[in-house]
Amino acid sequence: MDDETFWNLIESCRRRTPDPDERVEWLAGELARCAEPEILRFQMCLERVLNPTFTWELWAAADRIMGWCSDDSFFYFRLWLVGSGRDTFERVARDPDALAELPEVVRLVGRGREHWDDEEWLAWEELDYAALRAFTRVTGRSECDFYDAVDAQRGADFGSLDPAGERWDARDDAEAGRRLPRLSGMFPVS
Template sequence: MDDETFWDVIEDCRRATPDPDERLEWLCERLQARSGNELLRFQEGLDRVLAPTLTWDLWGAADRIMGWCSDDTFFYFRLWLVGLGRDAFDRAVRDPDSLADVPGVRRLAGRPPQDREDEEVLEWEELDYVAVRAWEHVTGRTEEDFYDALESLVGGDADLTDPAGERWDARDDEQSHRRLPRLSVLFPLIQVS
């Protein structure tokens, strides 16, 4: 699946419903109409479009917005970026500080992470499993079979590399204000006494 087709599916999904759980069901139903090979290609497309999001600057943005960011949390945040659609996704890849314009990010501004509802967390982990779910339905085969077939198709796990760019600490106000000026204003560091 080429990038245009991948993004067309994601954009159709975004238009169908704003709710992430409903989007996931919509996406799974649409993918179940495709062949097993197309499902592998969807996952390959997802992995490919995620590649440029593996940067220290985006990790810093996620850390600043969410108040912390582990390896897993950053991966789920990157999947959430895909759910924003191609335009917002591309802007965030070019300029992570552009996330300050995203309504879901702005709604979190000034609120400590512990005061946020679960549905406000900026992640979409389940997107990484939608092709597997559809594959199991379409082929009658297992999740392990899916990943074996995917590895045969594309090779090893592309996400096992370090983030690109210079590593920096989003909790260092000076660095953060220099690299992410708008997000740093929206998400000031909370002083712990």
């Protein structure tokens, strides 16, 4: 699976429904029409596509919006960004402050995070399981078999364990105002 095929699947999925669970189910169904190697390539493509978003700058942007962002929640945020489509994904990967233009982000402004509905959180963890679901349907093998197969495809190159760029505190208003001027104005530190 190449990047173009990957993004076409994501776009088709995105147009089907806004419901993330339905989107993952549709995506898993589409992948289940593929042979095992293609399903594994989808997962590898997802991992490869995510690489440019593994930056401290984007992590700070997510942290600024959500008030706090752990390793896991940053990963789920990046998966949500994939689900937003290629154009949005690439624009935000280049300029994390561009998140300020997204309707999903704008509708959160001025509302306490305790009032956000589950669907409003900028996270799509389930995307990481679409290929797994397809794999188990097609092969009848286990989750462990899937991850073993992905590891075998991936080889020794796991990518960096640390985000790219310089780490900084998104709660520092002066620094955030310089680096993420629009987001820092939209999401002041409480």
